[in-house]
Amino acid sequence: MASREPQAQMSQIQRQIQQDWANREYIEVITCSIKKISDFLNSFDVSCRSRLATLNERLSALERRVEYIEARVTKGETLS
Amino acid sequence: MPLIKRGIEPVNLSRTHVGPGVQNELECVTNSTLANVIRQLSSLSKHAEDMFSELTQEANNFFHRANQIQERVDRLKIKVTQLDSTGEEVSLQDIHMRKPYKSSTKKDQQIITLATRPEAISEIYALCDAPPPLDKLNPYREDGKDSRKFYTDPTYFFELWCREMQNNTELTKKELHKRKNKKLYHVHQAALVNGGQRPKGRQPQMIREAKNRVQDMQKYKDGMEFVPRQSEINRRANNVQGGQRSPSRPNSLEIRNQNQYTADVPTENGQLPGYDSQYSHQDTAPYGQVHNDTQVMANQAMNQAWNDGHCPVDQVPQYHEPPPYNHNHNLEDYKPVSEPVQFNNNIKHYNPEVTTPQGTTTKPAAGRLPALVTSPRPSAPPPAPPGMQNKLDSPMGASRESLPPPPPPPPPDSSQMEGVPAFGPSSHLNSLRDSPAHHSPSPQLGGKSTTPDSIDIPPPPPPPPLMNTPDTPSSINSMPPPPPTPPALESQPLSTAKPLHDDMVSVPPPPPPPPDGLITIHSKMPNGDLPHSPKLAVNSNLSVSRQVDAVSMASNASSNTISSSSTLKSEDTVAPVRDTRCDLLAAIREGIKLRKVEERRYKEEQKKLPSASIDVQSIMEAAFEMRRKALEANDDEDDEDDDDDDDANGEWSDGS
Numbered sequence: 110m111a112s113r114e115p116q117a118q119m120s121q122i123q124r125q126i127q128q129d130w131a132n133r134e135y136i137e138v139i140t141c142s143i144k145k146i147s148d149f150l151n152s153f154d155v156s157c158r159s160r161l162a163t164l165n166e167r168l169s170a171l172e173r174r175v176e177y178i179e180a181r182v183t184k185g186e187t188l189s
Numbered sequence: 190m191p192l193i194k195r196g197i198e199p200v201n202l203s204r205t206h207v208g209p210g211v212q213n214e215l216e217c218v219t220n221s222t223l224a225n226v227i228r229q230l231s232s233l234s235k236h237a238e239d240m241f242s243e244l245t246q247e248a249n250n251f252f253h254r255a256n257q258i259q260e261r262v263d264r265l266k267i268k269v270t271q272l273d274s275t276g277e278e279v280s281l282q283d284i285h286m287r288k289p290y291k292s293s294t295k296k297d298q299q300i301i302t303l304a305t306r307p308e309a310i311s312e313i314y315a316l317c318d319a320p321p322p323l324d325k326l327n328p329y330r331e332d333g334k335d336s337r338k339f340y341t342d343p344t345y346f347f348e349l350w351c352r353e354m355q356n357n358t359e360l361t362k363k364e365l366h367k368r369k370n371k372k373l374y375h376v377h378q379a380a381l382v383n384g385g386q387r388p389k390g391r392q393p394q395m396i397r398e399a400k401n402r403v404q405d406m407q408k409y410k411d412g413m414e415f416v417p418r419q420s421e422i423n424r425r426a427n428n429v430q431g432g433q434r435s436p437s438r439p440n441s442l443e444i445r446n447q448n449q450y451t452a453d454v455p456t457e458n459g460q461l462p463g464y465d466s467q468y469s470h471q472d473t474a475p476y477g478q479v480h481n482d483t484q485v486m487a488n489q490a491m492n493q494a495w496n497d498g499h500c501p502v503d504q505v506p507q508y509h510e511p512p513p514y515n516h517n518h519n520l521e522d523y524k525p526v527s528e529p530v531q532f533n534n535n536i537k538h539y540n541p542e543v544t545t546p547q548g549t550t551t552k553p554a555a556g557r558l559p560a561l562v563t564s565p566r567p568s569a570p571p572p573a574p575p576g577m578q579n580k581l582d583s584p585m586g587a588s589r590e591s592l593p594p595p596p597p598p599p600p601p602d603s604s605q606m607e608g609v610p611a612f613g614p615s616s617h618l619n620s621l622r623d624s625p626a627h628h629s630p631s632p633q634l635g636g637k638s639t640t641p642d643s644i645d646i647p648p649p650p651p652p653p654p655l656m657n658t659p660d661t662p663s664s665i666n667s668m669p670p671p672p673p674t675p676p677a678l679e680s681q682p683l684s685t686a687k688p689l690h691d692d693m694v695s696v697p698p699p700p701p702p703p704p705d706g707l708i709t710i711h712s713k714m715p716n717g718d719l720p721h722s723p724k725l726a727v728n729s730n731l732s733v734s735r736q737v738d739a740v741s742m743a744s745n746a747s748s749n750t751i752s753s754s755s756t757l758k759s760e761d762t763v764a765p766v767r768d769t770r771c772d773l774l775a776a777i778r779e780g781i782k783l784r785k786v787e788e789r790r791y792k793e794e795q796k797k798l799p800s801a802s803i804d805v806q807s808i809m810e811a812a813f814e815m816r817r818k819a820l821e822a823n824d825d826e827d828d829e830d831d832d833d834d835d836d837a838n839g840e841w842s843d844g845s
Contacts, residue, residue: 179264
């Protein structure tokens with residue numbers, strides 16, 4: 110019995126450690142996933158903002174062109 | 190140090206405190222770690238949501254803008270299809286009436302402000318410790334400053350920049366105003382002088398005269414003034430020859446008059462008859478004294494010789510002041526002398542007139558020069574000048590009294606201003622052809638005066654006013670002179686000359702009508718030419734246009750004459766100076782008014798701009814606008830300067 114008990118304790122500790130390792134691995138996966146998500150969000154944000162910036166640029170150019178064309182085409186808006 | 194925009198909250202997931210009663214520590218740690226992971230996920234989802242919301246909002250803005258553009262493009266499509274290429278697009282009138290194109294696009298500015306701060310950053314900002322409530326100390330500050338700004342001032346750099354830009358703008362504004370004022374001043378004075386003639390040409394002359402004055406003043410300090418002037422006089426005499434009187438007479442007269450003058454001065458105050466005779470001497474005397482003291486003996490001898498034979502026209506400046514009184518007396522006793530004196534007086538008047546149109550500066554300078562001249566010769570208190578009659582009574586006080594009289598003239602100034610052009614030519618002729626010029630300006634008077642017949646001549650126009658003065662000799666001394674001087678300053682050169690002739694009749698300070706100047710010169714030329722000098726006649730024959738050109742030269746000559754004139758002249762000039770000042774004041778006022786208008790417009794423009802005080806763009810635009818104006822003003826000035834130089838050269842060449 111005496112020999113069995115220590116063996117049983119050892120096996121229980123090992124199990125706990127193994128379980129811990131398993132848990133740690135699981136947590137690691139989750140945290141890695143979280144990192145990936147955050148990375149993705151960051152890259153997505155940056156990419157979105159850069160695209161929006163180019164879009165803003167084009168829109169501004171478009172607005173100016175349209176304004177110019179409007180001024181060119183507009184007639185009869187005279188003083189007094 | 191990077192600023193973390195979004196931080197996922199729980200860090201160090203597994204680092205937790207395990208309680209003493211926990212049996213399975215590993216499980217405890219694992220559970221807590223998992224719980225923290227869930228917190229991280231929640232934080233992450235929150236940030237993700239915030240991120241997406243921001244992107245969505247921005248995308249929505251673009252969507253709206255794109256929609257607006259789409260609408261405008263659609264409208265444009267319709268408009269463009271409706272355009273009629275065959276019809277006339279715009280009439281000439283419409284082009285002028287068309288609204289100027291004004292861009293409505295807004296530039297991004299104030300990008301980093303509370304309004305544009307992203308939610309995540311504002312959350313982090315909210316976590317910061319608030320600054321100490323230093324603003325509670327504000328009531329105890331006496332300088333009214335915000336106490337908190339000594340601890341933290343987020344607008345410090347913006348205000349710094351804003352102040353710099355505003356200072357820049359102010360500086361450029363001031364420069365612009367200065368330039369505008371100068372322009373206005375020059376234009377106004379040119380208009381006054383020329384009555385619209387050659388406004389540009391006058392400006393350079395004024396500058397040159399001012400420079401000459403400074404140089405002359407320095408010469409006077411050294412006592413050298415007389416030498417160069419005499420040389421000039423000699424030159425003039427040599428050139429004119431016909432007008433011999435100018436150089437020689439002044440000297441001889443001066444000596445004689447000085448002696449008489451000193452003795453006569455006390456008696457003159459109350460005595461009219463004696464005064465007239467004495468006075469004439471006195472007038473000439475002070476003038477001559479100054480010259481004698483400083484003049485080189487050799488030059489004097491030369492001048493005297495000239496005087497004996499001829500009337501020195503050149504020296505007119507020296508005689509200027511004495512003329513009126515002298516004329517009367519001189520006519521009887523020293524006709525030749527009296528004539529030159531008259532010319533001198535005329536010249537004086539004429540000079541002031543010339544100067545007035547160009548600028549007030551010339552007159553004051555003239556006044557200063559005489560004072561300088563007098564300084565070397567304290568014995569001869571320059572009272573001699575036309576206004577000096579008063580001085581004779583009380584040399585210093587009288588002279589000053591004479592000044593007050595000038596005020597009355599101001600009204601005439603305006604009229605004179607108009608008449609100035611007419612006088613100008615005559616005066617110019619006189620100054621230009623020193624000897625001849627004198628004759629020409631007072632051809633009627635001068636010609637008559639030169640010849641014994643001159644007595645007959647005087648009666649014509651001036652007598653009445655002159656008569657008044659003679660009636661009350663004492664009053665004349667003090668009062669009469671002033672009236673003549675003021676008119677003389679502006680446009681009385683001719684008129685003064687007439688009075689001189691009248692003086693022959695015994696009417697020294699007649700205020701003849703200013704308009705007579707040109708006409709009288711032309712018509713009188715023949716009469717006066719014979720007696721005085723053939724050259725004078727020739728000069729008088731010169732066309733009016735030429736006279737105008739010569740005006741510049743005459744003005745220069747007048748300035749010289751003024752400077753050479755004795756202290757008497759200086760006093761006389763004082764009265765004119767006031768007149769000129771009045772003109773300056775008027776000009777300045779005009780300029781100021783114009784400025785105000787411009788400033789108002791500028792302010793209105795600025796008001797139109799949205800939030801000009803806070804708006805960075807508006808500040809920048811204002812600064813750029815001022816810079817642009819300054820640059821334009823510079824270009825304009827350069828161009829004008831070039832033009833002026835050209836004109837001045839042309840005038841000089843013409844005069845030569």
